[in-house]
Structure formats: C-alpha cells, structure tokens
Amino acid sequence: MEWSYTVRVWSIRKRPYRKPYQLRWQVGTRPHSESFLTSGLAESRRAQFITAARAGEPFDVESGLPKSMLREQQNVSWYEHARQYIEMKWAHSPASTRKTLAEAMATVTPVLVRDTKGMADPRTVRAALYGWAFNVNRWDEEPPPEFKAVLSWFERKSKPTSALADRMLVRRVLDALTRKLDGSTAASSTIRRKRAIFHNAVVYAVDAGLLAENPLPQVRWKLPEPVEEEIDPACVPDPEQAAELLAAVRAQGQRGRHLAAFFGCIYYAGARPAEVVGLRREDCRLPRRGWGLLQLQETRPRAGAAWTNDGEAHDRRGLKHRSRKAVRPVPIPPELVAMLRWHVSAHGVAPDGRLFRTLRGGLVQESGYGEVWARAREKALTPAAAASLMAKRPYELRHAAVSTWLSSGVEPQLVAKRAGHSVAVLFRVYAKFLGNSDDAANAKISARLRERRTPPA
Incomplete structure (x- = not known):
C-alpha cells in the first residue's frame, strides 16, 4: 500500500442522480468520490475524513481511506x-x-x-x-x-x-x-x-x-509459579533395577526378546524412544570387543495419521532442536553392543535397514512396547515400587542413563552432548542428580586443600 498525508476534502455537492449527495476528496494526487442518499450521511463521512486528517493519520492512496477505516473494513474474526x-x-x-x-x-x-x-x-x-x-x-x-x-x-x-x-x-x-x-x-x-x-x-x-x-x-503479565520440571529421583531406576527390568522384558517370549535391545538403546545410549524407532543397522558401529557407537540422525515420533503429510502415524524428522542433517554420535558400552549384535543375528533387519519392527514389518508402536514394559515392571519391581511412579514409562530409562553418566563423574557438557540437549536444560531438569554428588565433591576439594597445606619435601 502507498500512504499519503496530503489530503484535501471538498464540500458536499448535490447532483440530479439517484444518490444526489457527492463527497469528493483527494489523497496525494489521486481524486476520489463517494455518493450518498442523504446529506447527513455525506456530511458524516466528510467529518470522519477531516478528523482523521487533522489527527495526522495516513490515507491509502489507492482506496482513499484513512488507515483506521481501512483496517476496520478489512478486519476479520x-x-x-x-x-x-x-x-x-x-x-x-x-x-x-x-x-x-x-x-x-x-x-x-x-x-x-x-x-x-x-x-x-x-x-x-x-x-x-x-x-x-x-x-x-x-x-x-x-x-x-x-x-x-x-x-x-x-x-x-x-x-x-x-x-x-x-x-x-x-x-x-x-x-x-x-x-x-x-x-x-x-x-x-x-x-x-x-x-x-x-x-x-x-x-x-x-x-x-x-x-x-x-x-x-x-500487558504486565507474568507466568504463574512454575510447576516442578526437575526429574524426581524416585521415578528413575538405578543400574540394578534397570538390569532387572531389561531381564524381565527378555523373559516375555519372542516379543520381549525382540524389544530387549530397543529398551537397551534407551537405557545404555540415553536415546529418546522416537530416535530408536527408526534406528538402522548402518547407524550402528558394533565391534566384537569394546565400546561401539550409535549415529542418531532421525526421529520418528508418533503424531497420528491426521497430522502428517503422507497419512502415516509416525512423522519423519531430524533430531530434536537440531537441523535436519544433524547427527548425534553416542558411544555405547559393550553391554549394548552385545545386545544389538544378538538382535541382528536373531531377528535380522527390515528391508529399509530398521532394527526394530512389528510382526508385519511396520514401525513399533507405543501401545505395543508399552504393554511389554508394564508387564516387566510388575515382574521386576516390588509391589510397592510397582504401585509407585518408579519407571512408570520407558522414557525413565533415558533419565536413568543421564543420571548414571552424571553420577559417574562425566562432565556435564559431555553428558548434555550425548543426551542431545543443552547444558542449561541438563542443569534444570537433572538438578537433583547433580546435587547428590556433594559428598564426593567435598572430598575432592578437601584433598586438594590438604595438598596445598603439605610443605614441599
């Protein structure tokens, strides 16, 4: 739109037409006119134009209307x-x-x-x-x-x-x-x-x-008191409980054995379930001995067929909060390497290279692996723990992985890099796990101070 502050409004003139009262005005060099049935209507519109011009309001050269009237005319619900x-x-x-x-x-x-x-x-x-x-x-x-x-x-x-x-x-x-x-x-x-x-x-x-x-x-408005976003340690299994849960998954027949490595990737690699759903054999480095490596580069969240372009239940995306081509390398311990090597040997891979699939070759569903996880909790946990929030979701295995890395003394920057989020998120979400290392930190500080007090030989 072209705006102008140069506006001239002439007096109403009467003509022998069906709408006899004509208002004429000019915006910039562009003339405009509008006809009305009564002189009152014409004078009312003329007064609006004069008021807008005196208020310093710009006029649209094309339509001849002041900005306020044009906005009202174009308004939508x-x-x-x-x-x-x-x-x-x-x-x-x-x-x-x-x-x-x-x-x-x-x-x-x-x-x-x-x-x-x-x-x-x-x-x-x-x-x-x-x-x-x-x-x-x-x-x-x-x-x-x-x-x-x-x-x-x-x-x-x-x-x-x-x-x-x-x-x-x-x-x-x-x-x-x-x-x-x-x-x-x-x-x-x-x-x-x-x-x-x-x-x-x-x-x-x-x-x-x-x-x-x-x-x-x-508007002076602020967020209400924040709801707790930290991970509650009471929900996160320790290494012994995680091992028992994975064993309870394997004990559930063919379906459980097929999903054991799926849950293992969440626990040992700290991967999100959606990242494991589309994991391919070519994304895995699985040596016979020692540590391996996962190259995580795609996530397949289940959004529902109504929201995707292709009508599939799972969307195809890059890593969370990363560019589409970003890759997150995550070293994996020998325990997970052995699980994945056995999985490939026993179950093979899908035609597109995916490690995990349903009986019909589709993507594993939350409802499917959720049932297996629920049975594993009942078998591996005590009745009191099973009735609590302990490992309520498979996602808690990811929290268990990050907390294990932190408690092992791995630098927070490296933990954040492997987990795929920022250091700020790590400190906010896992604050209680960081706080649990106070005794170890105090011991290290005391040892360093004693070194400074010891006179040189």
Missing part, C-alpha cells in the same frame, strides 16, 4: 485469522508442531468470543477446534454433526481480531493459557510454548494490517 495463521504455518511444520499449534489456538479461541451463550461444553469445544478447525488435513472432510455445530457457532460468535487492542482482553487470553482443560495449572513449559504461538499469531495479524501494533509487550 479471530476464528478466521487463527485458521489463516495455521494454514500459513502448516506446510513448513512437522506433525508434532502442527498438533502444538492447533492446541494453542484451541485454547485461545474460546476466550475471543462476543458471549458464551450457546457454547458447547469445554471438552466438545476443544475436540472440535483441535481436531477439525485447526487441522488443515481435515478441512476438506465433513465434521461430525456435533462438531459442525460448534464450528458454526464460533464463526458467528468470534470477536474481530482488532479487539485484541484491548489489553484486558489480552490478559484474559494469557490467563487462559495457564490452565488445563480440568482447570488445574499447566506446566511452565506448556504455558511458554502456547504464549509464543499466540504471540506469533498476533504478529501475523499486525503484518496483515488487522492490528496497529502488538499489544502483548504492553
């Missing part, structure tokens, strides 16, 4: 803007990010409505918005009747995007981001992630001319 934002982000986002975007917009949108009269219950609203309104893959499908009614309601009731100029409304949106569907407080990481998405959507509205400026920096 928040519901429609949120869908446009999702569509803009969709093509360049992996499946898991698409789900996160949809979840954030499904949290924000119910707040940005004119009133709540006739709104469905929160769970139905969330399901309709998350699963249909903000899932581009389903826009060509006919939603179920109950969801279709919800979406039609939001099309009618959604506030205009320009309403976000009201800071109190923005505050209500931010407060909604802090709550789960059941009303409890969400984790700090979840709140930060949703707020970042909302911020980006508002910036997109500014770029589209729907808002004059981003109101979020003007």
